[in-house]
Amino acid sequence: MIILKAENISKQYRLGNVGTGTLSHDLNRFWHKIRGKEDPYLKVGAVNDRSSKATEEYVWALRDINFEVREGEVLGIIGKNGAGKSTLLKILSRVTSPTTGIIKTKGRIASLLEVGTGFHPELTGRENIYLNGAILGMTRAEITAKLDEIIQFSGCEMYIDTPVKRYSSGMTVRLAFAVAAHLEPDILVVDEVLAVGDAEFQKKAVGKMQDISQGDGRTVLFVSHNMAAVKNLCTRAIVLEHGKTVFEGDTDEAINFYIRNQNIRFQFNSENRKKLSNDIFIENIRVCNSMNEIIDTALSGENILIEFSIANLNNTAPIHVGAGVYSQDDEQQFHCSTEVLDQPYISTKSKIIAQLSIPKWPLTNGHYYFNFYLRRNSELMDHIVQGIWIKSEKGDYYETGIVPSWNKGFYCEFEWN
Numbered sequence: 278m279i280i281l282k283a284e285n286i287s288k289q290y291r292l293g294n295v296g297t298g299t300l301s302h303d304l305n306r307f308w309h310k311i312r313g314k315e316d317p318y319l320k321v322g323a324v325n326d327r328s329s330k331a332t333e334e335y336v337w338a339l340r341d342i343n344f345e346v347r348e349g350e351v352l353g354i355i356g357k358n359g360a361g362k363s364t365l366l367k368i369l370s371r372v373t374s375p376t377t378g379i380i381k382t383k384g385r386i387a388s389l390l391e392v393g394t395g396f397h398p399e400l401t402g403r404e405n406i407y408l409n410g411a412i413l414g415m416t417r418a419e420i421t422a423k424l425d426e427i428i429q430f431s432g433c434e435m436y437i438d439t440p441v442k443r444y445s446s447g448m449t450v451r452l453a454f455a456v457a458a459h460l461e462p463d464i465l466v467v468d469e470v471l472a473v474g475d476a477e478f479q480k481k482a483v484g485k486m487q488d489i490s491q492g493d494g495r496t497v498l499f500v501s502h503n504m505a506a507v508k509n510l511c512t513r514a515i516v517l518e519h520g521k522t523v524f525e526g527d528t529d530e531a532i533n534f535y536i537r538n539q540n541i542r543f544q545f546n547s548e549n550r551k552k553l554s555n556d557i558f559i560e561n562i563r564v565c566n567s568m569n570e571i572i573d574t575a576l577s578g579e580n581i582l583i584e585f586s587i588a589n590l591n592n593t594a595p596i597h598v599g600a601g602v603y604s605q606d607d608e609q610q611f612h613c614s615t616e617v618l619d620q621p622y623i624s625t626k627s628k629i630i631a632q633l634s635i636p637k638w639p640l641t642n643g644h645y646y647f648n649f650y651l652r653r654n655s656e657l658m659d660h661i662v663q664g665i666w667i668k669s670e671k672g673d674y675y676e677t678g679i680v681p682s683w684n685k686g687f688y689c690e691f692e693w694n
């Protein structure tokens with residue numbers, strides 16, 4: 278059964294200093310309205326690209342969004358900052374209204390859009406449970422019946438009669454999520470709630486949302502930049518870009534589409550780095566095959582060589598080099614460093630060429646990135662995040678002429694006796 282349907286949803290905002298010079302616009306709109314004509318300001322408007330300079334007075338935060346959500350489905354909504362994700366959730370939650378289009382829903386909607394939305398800092402945690410529950414549509418009897426369960430889930434029992442202004446941001450979001458999750462809504466709308474809590478709470482929150490969707494058969498709309506959480510929770514996903522839907526379908530396919538359409542750098546990129554020394558730092562990195570050719574695609578089973586060019590100025594102390602490989606949803610796959618082998622580089626030369634050899638590339642299909650670092654003794658000297666991306670494809674890992682059929686995880690050496 279379809280429980281939520283969005284038809285031609287668009288949202289327009291006015292840029293600049295809103296509140297000045299609007300009388301003429303209002304009169305113009307009124308004049309068009311009494312003549313039975315369309316609002317003239319709905320025909321104009323810039324694309325919602327926050328990186329470009331505004332050339333028009335109005336911008337479309339969302340444009341012609343259409344989708345359906347079935348009962349019990351967990352729909353992920355992903356995209357870059359400014360893509361329109363939070364705006365869409367606010368429209369679905371009736372926090373704001375769309376400029377055009379309609380939303381059709383069946384049942385009660387609960388929203389957790391921002392940390393501690395509706396919480397009063399001077400009230401205690403217990404009082405805020407009643408206040409926030411009432412805002413979300415719960416009766417006092419419903420809140421009282423679930424009060425102990427809410428407090429226990431939040432993990433804030435010691436501070437429940439303390440004013441919320443003395444809570445940390447993590448405690449506040451735990452309590453806010455606990456109230457929303459126990460509302461027993463037909464549709465739960467969640468926006469980046471997992472970005473604040475600690476690891477224990479994130480695990481508990483993911484488990485609760487899985488219980489809500491799978492166990493109770495309720496619908497969840499989930500926005501997050503954590504691709505691992507989207508992958509684990511969602512049955513389907515939508516990718517937004519500049520306020521428009523650019524992909525809708527299977528979660529894995531949506532994540533792959535989202536990653537592929539980012540600015541993936543297959544060559545060395547040091548933009549996202551933390552450089553703590555001008556004496557020791559990484560100048561360049563190359564990823565090569567066994568023939569010393571620079572590659573952007575690695576076949577499982579082939580030899581991969583990563584060559585570091587390291588500036589070593591005014592330094593004679595031992596240095597350690599490391600490389601970590603991460604999946605496109607930011608999960609670490611494996612790590613290679615000179616530290617675990619106790620093989621530091623010791624050199625008086627101004628440049629060091631360090632080579633990391635991975636004899637048999639172990640990963641299956643997907644996009645992966647490298648993080649790199651340098652240490653002198655135990656002190657971090659240079660750290661580069663997403664220094665290089667690489668595409669991995671299945672190959673003849675076992676040298677039998679048979680390419681394995683599985684598409685996830687690792688290959689490993691094994692033997693049958």
